[in-house]
Amino acid sequence: MFGYIKKIRRYLSTKNQPDSKKEPKKAAAKLSLFGSLDKNLALFKEYLGESSDVIVKEFRLGGDARTRGALLMIDGLVNNEIVDLAILKPLMYDTGFKLKTDSGALDIDSISKGFLSSHEVNKLSAVGEMLHDVLSGNTVLLVDGAKEALSVGTRKWEKRGIESPQTETVVRGPREGFTETLRINTSLLRRKIKNPNLRLEALKVGRQTKTDVCIVYIKDIVKPGLVEEIKIRMAEIKTDSILDSGYIEAYIEDAPYSIFSTVGNSERPDTIAGRLLEGHAAIIVDGSPFVLTVPMVFIESFQTAEDYYIRPYYATSLRAIRLFCYFITILAPALYVALTTFHQELIPTQLLFTMTAGLSGVPFPALVEALIMVVMFDILKEAGVRLPKPIGSAVSIVGALVIGQSAVTAGLIGPFMIIVVSITAIANFVVPAQSDSISLLRYFFLILAGLLGGFGITAGALFVLVYLVSLKSFGVQYLSPITPLSRQGMKDCFVRMPLWSMIKRPFMMTGKNNIRREPLDVSRRQKGEKDA
Amino acid sequence: MSPEGRKAKKMRKMGKKLKIVALLLLICLPMLMQAGCGARELNELVIVMGIGMDTDTENPDNIKLVAQIVLPNNIGQSSSAGGSSGSSEKAYCNVESAAENTFEAIREYTHKVCNKLYIAHNQVFVIGREVAERGIADYLDFFIRAKETRPTTTIVIADTTAAEILDVEAKMNLLPAINVNKLIEAQAENSQSREINVQDYVSTMQSETTSFVAPMIHILQEGENQFLSIKGMAVFKEDKMTGELDEDETRGFLWIKGWIESGVINITAGDQQVATEIVSAKTELSAEIKDGEIIMNIKITEDGVIATQTGTVNLATLMGIGEIEALVKEEILNELTLALKKAKELNADIFGFGEVLHQHYSKEWEGIREDWDTVFSKVKVNIEIETNISGAGIITEPALSEE
Numbered sequence: 040m041f042g043y044i045k046k047i048r049r050y051l052s053t054k055n056q057p058d059s060k061k062e063p064k065k066a067a068a069k070l071s072l073f074g075s076l077d078k079n080l081a082l083f084k085e086y087l088g089e090s091s092d093v094i095v096k097e098f099r100l101g102g103d104a105r106t107r108g109a110l111l112m113i114d115g116l117v118n119n120e121i122v123d124l125a126i127l128k129p130l131m132y133d134t135g136f137k138l139k140t141d142s143g144a145l146d147i148d149s150i151s152k153g154f155l156s157s158h159e160v161n162k163l164s165a166v167g168e169m170l171h172d173v174l175s176g177n178t179v180l181l182v183d184g185a186k187e188a189l190s191v192g193t194r195k196w197e198k199r200g201i202e203s204p205q206t207e208t209v210v211r212g213p214r215e216g217f218t219e220t221l222r223i224n225t226s227l228l229r230r231k232i233k234n235p236n237l238r239l240e241a242l243k244v245g246r247q248t249k250t251d252v253c254i255v256y257i258k259d260i261v262k263p264g265l266v267e268e269i270k271i272r273m274a275e276i277k278t279d280s281i282l283d284s285g286y287i288e289a290y291i292e293d294a295p296y297s298i299f300s301t302v303g304n305s306e307r308p309d310t311i312a313g314r315l316l317e318g319h320a321a322i323i324v325d326g327s328p329f330v331l332t333v334p335m336v337f338i339e340s341f342q343t344a345e346d347y348y349i350r351p352y353y354a355t356s357l358r359a360i361r362l363f364c365y366f367i368t369i370l371a372p373a374l375y376v377a378l379t380t381f382h383q384e385l386i387p388t389q390l391l392f393t394m395t396a397g398l399s400g401v402p403f404p405a406l407v408e409a410l411i412m413v414v415m416f417d418i419l420k421e422a423g424v425r426l427p428k429p430i431g432s433a434v435s436i437v438g439a440l441v442i443g444q445s446a447v448t449a450g451l452i453g454p455f456m457i458i459v460v461s462i463t464a465i466a467n468f469v470v471p472a473q474s475d476s477i478s479l480l481r482y483f484f485l486i487l488a489g490l491l492g493g494f495g496i497t498a499g500a501l502f503v504l505v506y507l508v509s510l511k512s513f514g515v516q517y518l519s520p521i522t523p524l525s526r527q528g529m530k531d532c533f534v535r536m537p538l539w540s541m542i543k544r545p546f547m548m549t550g551k552n553n554i555r556r557e558p559l560d561v562s563r564r565q566k567g568e569k570d571a
Numbered sequence: 572m573s574p575e576g577r578k579a580k581k582m583r584k585m586g587k588k589l590k591i592v593a594l595l596l597l598i599c600l601p602m603l604m605q606a607g608c609g610a611r612e613l614n615e616l617v618i619v620m621g622i623g624m625d626t627d628t629e630n631p632d633n634i635k636l637v638a639q640i641v642l643p644n645n646i647g648q649s650s651s652a653g654g655s656s657g658s659s660e661k662a663y664c665n666v667e668s669a670a671e672n673t674f675e676a677i678r679e680y681t682h683k684v685c686n687k688l689y690i691a692h693n694q695v696f697v698i699g700r701e702v703a704e705r706g707i708a709d710y711l712d713f714f715i716r717a718k719e720t721r722p723t724t725t726i727v728i729a730d731t732t733a734a735e736i737l738d739v740e741a742k743m744n745l746l747p748a749i750n751v752n753k754l755i756e757a758q759a760e761n762s763q764s765r766e767i768n769v770q771d772y773v774s775t776m777q778s779e780t781t782s783f784v785a786p787m788i789h790i791l792q793e794g795e796n797q798f799l800s801i802k803g804m805a806v807f808k809e810d811k812m813t814g815e816l817d818e819d820e821t822r823g824f825l826w827i828k829g830w831i832e833s834g835v836i837n838i839t840a841g842d843q844q845v846a847t848e849i850v851s852a853k854t855e856l857s858a859e860i861k862d863g864e865i866i867m868n869i870k871i872t873e874d875g876v877i878a879t880q881t882g883t884v885n886l887a888t889l890m891g892i893g894e895i896e897a898l899v900k901e902e903i904l905n906e907l908t909l910a911l912k913k914a915k916e917l918n919a920d921i922f923g924f925g926e927v928l929h930q931h932y933s934k935e936w937e938g939i940r941e942d943w944d945t946v947f948s949k950v951k952v953n954i955e956i957e958t959n960i961s962g963a964g965i966i967t968e969p970a971l972s973e974e
Contacts, residue, residue, distance in 0.1 A: 380610035384691035384719070388749075391618065391692060396643040398614040405612060492610065502597065 070166040076107050076183035083111060086170055093173075100130050100182065107183040111169070116176035118195035121157065126178060126191055129154045147185045155180075159192030171249070201227070204306035204328070206471065209345040216306045221251050221325035224308075228255060228321075231312040236260070242273055250281040251325040255315065259552045260544070262318045262334070268513060269320055269333065284324040284331050291322075291333070293512050298476045301512035303335035310344045316555070317544050334513035338521070338532050340472035341365070346535050354535040361469055362533070368466035369480045372409045373488035373496050375459045379405045381492030398453040406489030408452045412460040413485060415442060417478060420464075520545060616689045617680070618643070620663065621748025623733025624710045625699040627669045634710060635669040636676045637697075637734045638688055639748045663746050665737050673713035691719040694752040696726045696769070697733040697788070703805060703812035708776070715773060722770040725755050728805040728812065730789040739790060739797045754801050755786055762825050762834035762849070763818040764801045776810070780925025780943050782917075783807040784824065787815060806919050814917040816910065823910025826871055826903060827922045829854030836875065838898035840891070843882040847875040847899055847960065858928040859953075860935055865946065867924050870955045871903060876962040883973045887963035899958045907954055915948045924950060 073079050080095060087093050096110040108130065112122065133154060151160045163169050164187050169179050176194030201223065204216030217224045225239055236258040244252050252273070256266055272291040281287060288302045289295065303319075305311055306328050311321050314332045322331040341361045346354040378385055379394065386394065401408065419438040423431055442461075447454045467477060480503065487495035510517035520528020527543045530536040539559035623637035645662040666683055670676040680688050696714065698707055714720045729736045741750030758764040764786040775783045784804045791798040804821050806814045816824055825831050831852040838845050855870040877895065880886055886895060914921050925943050929936045939946055 379613040383611070383613060383616060383689065384721075388620075388692050388694070391613075392641060392643045392646050395613050395616065395618065395641075396646060398612075399644050401614065404610070489610075498597065502594065 071164050072166060072169070072181075072186055072188055074184055074186050076109060076181055079181050079188075080109060082166060083169070083173075086166070087173075096127070098127065098131055109181045110178055111173050111181065112178040112193065113173060113176065116174075116196050117178055117193040121191075121193045121195075122178050125156045126180065126193075129156060130180075147182060147187050147189060150180070150182070151189055155189065155191060157191045157193075161190045163188045163190050174249075198223070207305065207307050207310065207343065209343070209348070212345050212348045213307070213309050215308060217308060217311075217323075217328040217330055219326050219328055221253060221323055224323050224328075224330065225253060225255070227308040228312060228315075231308055232257065232315065237315070240266075240270075242270075244273065244276055244287070245278060245281040247279040248281055252281070252287065253323040253325075254320060255311075255323060256320040257315050260316065260318050261320055262513075262515075265318075265320050265333070265513060269322070281324060282326065284322065284327040284329045287322055287324055288331055294510055297510065298479050299337075299473075299507070299510060299517070300475070301333075301335055301510060301517065303332040303339050303472075304329045305332065306330075307344055313344065313347070334515035335517075336512065336515060336519055337507060337517050340470055342531070342535075347538065351535050351537045355533075358533060358535060364466035364469035365473065365477070368463050368469070368477055370484055370496065371459050371463045371466070372413055372481060373484035375456065376405045376409050376485060377488040377492045377496055380489070394453070394455055397447075397455060400450045401453050402450070403452070404489075406485070408456055409459070409485055409489075412442070412446075412452060412456050413463070413481060416460055416464050420467075611686075611689075615686050617684050617686045619688050619690045619693050620746050621695045621697060621737055621751065622690070622693055622714075623665075623697040623699065623729075623737045624702050624707070625732045625734055626701045626705065630669070633669045633671060634673055634676050635667060636673070637665050637667050637737055638680065639663050639665050639737050639746065640684060640688075641746065663748075665734065667734065673710055677713070689719070690714070690717065691721065693720065693724055694748045695755070696724060697729050697736050697748075697751065698726065698785075699729050699733040700731065700812070702733075703728050703807070706810045707807075707812075708810035711769070711772065715769060720769065722773075723768050725752055725766055725768050726772055726785050727751060727755060727767075727788045727801070728785045730787055735790060736788055736799065739799050741799075751788065751799060754788075754799060758786065758801055759832045760834070762831045763821050764804055765821075765825060765830055778923065778926055779940060780920045780929075780947075781923040782919035782921045783810070784816070784921050806914075806917055806921055808917070808919050813919060814913070816913055816921075819906050820910045820913045823906035823908070824914070824921055826852070826854060826907055827856065827869055827910065829856070831873075835878065836899050836902050838895065838902055840886060840894055840898060841884075843880055843884060843886065845880045845886060845895055845898075846878045847895065848878040850874045850876055850961065856922075856927050858924070858931040860932055864951060865928065865939075865949070866951045866953050867927065868953045868955070869907070871907075871957070873899065873903065873956070873958045875899065875958065875960055876964065877960060878964070880969060883969055883971050885968040885972060887967040892960045895960050896958045899960070900956045903956050903958070904954060911952055918944060918948055920947050 070082075073082070080097075083095070092114040094110070094112050094114050096112075098108055098110070100106045100108045110122065110126065130150070147162065151162070161172075163172065163179070169188055169190070172190040173179050176196065177190045178193045180189040180191065182188075198220050199218050201215045201218055203214040207216075215227065217227065228239075229237065234257065238256055238258050240254045242252045242254065243249050254266060254269055254273075269291065273287075276287070276290045278286070278290070284304065288300070288304070291302065293301045303314070305314075311330050311332060315321055319332045319334065322333070324331070341358055343357075346357065379398075383391060403411070419434065419442070422434045422438075426434055442457065446452050447457065463481070467474065470477065484496055484499050487499040489495075491498070507518050508516070508522060516523060519525065520532055525545070527541070528545045530541050531545070537559075539556060542554060542556050542558060544553045544555050618641040619638045620641055621639040623639075625635045625637065627633035627635040641663055642661070645660045666680065668676045668679040668683065670679050677688055677690075696711070698710070702710060711726075714724075727736075736751065737747050739747055739750075741747050743750075745753065755764075755766045758766060767785045772783060772785075775781050784806055786801050787803045787805050789800050789802060791800050803818055804816045804824070805812045806816060822831075822834070829852070831849060831854075834849045836847045836849060838847070851874045853872045855868075857868045857870075859866040859868060877887060885891065920943070924947065925940075928939065
């Protein structure tokens with residue numbers, strides 16, 4: 040049996056490795072530009088093909104209009120006004136244009152310095168660079184006779200503005216969320232942390248998509264060795280496409296086979312900033328509003344940004360509710376099955392009568408009954424997520440009818456099962472960060488409870504606990520600060536202590552610079568009041 | 572990679588394999604262990620609320636049981652039917668079964684009802700008078716052994732047969748068995764009988780000297796209506812009932828055991844009737860051997876309030892209260908004397924004097940234990956009572972007062 044597993048794993052691992060034979064020639068990257076405009080344009084067309092959005096604008100430069108030039112750009116990625124007014128206009132209409140140096144050579148620098156009224160102009164000599172710049176929204180200027188080209192920053196495309204995040208809404212706290220554009224996202228972080236130590240290291244991942252990825256961390260605060268480890272793992276990504284940060288997550292996870300995610304994510308700049316300041320590193324992927332953070336610990340799923348904006352007592356009670364709901368949503372159907380099929384003696388006598396009366400005529404064993412309802416709930420949930428909003432209400436009405444009274448009156452399930460499933464469903468949405476593992480664990484415990492009762496639930500819980508303890512995320516124990524126990528860490532775990540009392544950063548993250556606050560001295564205030 | 576490194580890697584791999592094997596075992600073993608006792612669906616349970624024990628009139632060697640089985644579907648109905656009991660169906664049925672022993676009798680039920688009896692929710696064991704007089708140990712052994720029985724199930728001795736008790740329709744929509752149980756629980760309010768459960772039975776039976784005592788239940792006939800009433804307690808010698816304590820004797824017995832929680836003490840002060848309520852009570856029991864004579868010291872501290880009085884004279888004065896305290900003390904002493912007299916008459920150490928003596932004089936006990944039965948009736952008792960009236964309700968003088 041283990042042989043099989045090994046074989047499958049070996050097969051899977053070879054599949055992920057790049058096939059060197061199919062790799063396209065990297066000629067373009069090294070090939071340098073020719074001195075002739077026609078040759079360069081031919082080369083450009085050869086690489087880009089006949090795409091309809093490629094614009095090649097040929098024109099004549101300067102007042103004498105003797106030198107030929109061409110602008111290369113992609114329609115929709117460039118700012119037309121800048122191209123027309125800041126590039127084309129000065130080049131075409133400005134007279135007194137001195138293209139050639141005294142020695143007679145074509146001076147491309149003088150164009151850059153004297154005529155292009157743009158702050159972002161780069162000189163290029165390789166075809167590869169040229170192609171990349173054009174594809175990322177720059178406009179490339181080719182001049183006949185020059186072996187170098189000029190790339191002007193003209194990026195502008197339609198994008199979503201900063202909106203309040205869809206997933207982690209708050210009552211109190213900032214309402215801005217990340218967008219799909221990398222630059223906007225980094226600017227949101229810069230605005231939160233005005234610190235020269237905030238470092239943004241850019242990478243490109245994906246052979247086909249060439250997606251921009253940015254590793255963000257605060258030098259001095261980040262867990263030592265973390266950035267290096269991320270870079271090593273990023274370098275191991277050999278894939279043709281990165282379409283969302285989820286792709287990166289799948290590649291850099293510590294436990295790729297686990298149902299628990301060991302990479303955190305958030306849509307909120309304040310959450311990410313908070314984690315950066317605790318010593319995490321963030322990974323921003325262009326095209327995804329979800330920013331990844333590593334390392335991730337289990338308890339992160341129960342912390343929200345708002346916890347730190349409201350008073351600590353209420354925040355603590357909210358954490359308790361979230362933890363309680365986590366257990367309820369996983370265990371409620373399992374406990375119901377265990378109680379009704381194995382441990383009827385634990386049900387209060389009067390309740391036992393009503394439950395028994397409610398179940399009379401129900402043909403299924405409790406396990407089947409629970410499975411029907413839990414599957415039904417998952418179906419409704421999935422249907423609700425994918426459906427367009429106008430149809431969504433229809434689903435909820437039908438769902439309420441089916442899950443509700445009809446299933447009971449039809450004699451399919453007992454009335455208590457509905458209460459159990461309702462609690463399960465509501466509690467399910469309280470801990471969104473763990474929602475994927477929650478559904479799976481619910482089935483796991485349900486089946487264990489159906490076979491073995493409370494014993495099964497206990498054994499299953501131990502199994503999950505042992506597994507969680509064994510998990511690590513970028514060298515940090517998944518269950519820390521609970522195990523290994525840390526006093527500083529416990530200040531922000533089950534209980535959210537007042538901010539001024541969390542003097543050190545969580546130990547599992549930090550390096551030498553781990554003091555983040557000075558203790559608060561309130562003695563003066565009280566004295567002041569007395570004097571007054 | 573160095574050979575050591577490779578070896579270490581191999582070891583790690585083996586460790587991983589072992590881990591998986593251990594996990595599989597962890598999952599499979601309990602499944603095998605549990606395979607024997609299967610699950611029972613809720614709607615297939617035969618829920619028993621009360622078990623009665625009687626003698627079989629046809630075959631005196633047999634044990635006869637009455638099980639009160641709940642019919643859950645009728646519970647809601649009978650409550651909506653209200654007073655008109657004729658139209659609604661009963662929420663229970665009493666099923667009898669007789670066999671050579673208890674276990675067999677319990678299993679015999681499968682001939683009459685659709686599943687094994689489920690006795691985890693059993694509220695009460697009602698023991699018929701005849702059974703009590705012949706010995707209850709044989710009847711109860713099975714239930715004490717069975718894992719389903721709760722140690723807190725109450726035991727009550729019927730004045731008649733158990734079947735009759737379990738058939739008395741309860742008012743307030745209760746099942747008869749639950750009614751019996753609630754009645755017994757309510758006895759703590761007047762301390763003239765007391766709840767005794769399976770646990771008490773087991774611990775009393777394990778004592779060499781202490782006699783078992785259990786509450787008595789009677790049927791009162793009032794016209795067409797039948798009522799249940801808990802009064803007094805049955806006294807056992809070993810497992811056979813030998814006598815009864817009436818209410819006053821029971822109160823005396825409870826004083827000595829320190830089991831008084833609440834209750835009424837009536838006294839007559841001059842020409843005025845006063846009822847005081849026991850608020851708290853404490854009993855200290857100790858043994859002493861002096862000149863070969865066994866003396867039990869009973870020290871009772873009672874704290875009470877005036878609950879009601881007749882007449883117009885204000886009794887809640889320093890003088891009045893002092894008088895009431897003295898009278899209450901006298902009343903308690905009277906109850907104690909009655910209980911002690913009855914116990915000696917029956918020669919049953921219901922108070923657990925033997926155990927107290929054993930604890931205080933373990934060496935001397937060795938000589939006494941053999942003939943405790945004869946010694947018990949000669950034990951001298953030294954009684955010390957302290958009473959205290961700490962209040963008179965929210966008024967002091969009666970509303971209709973002389974002054």
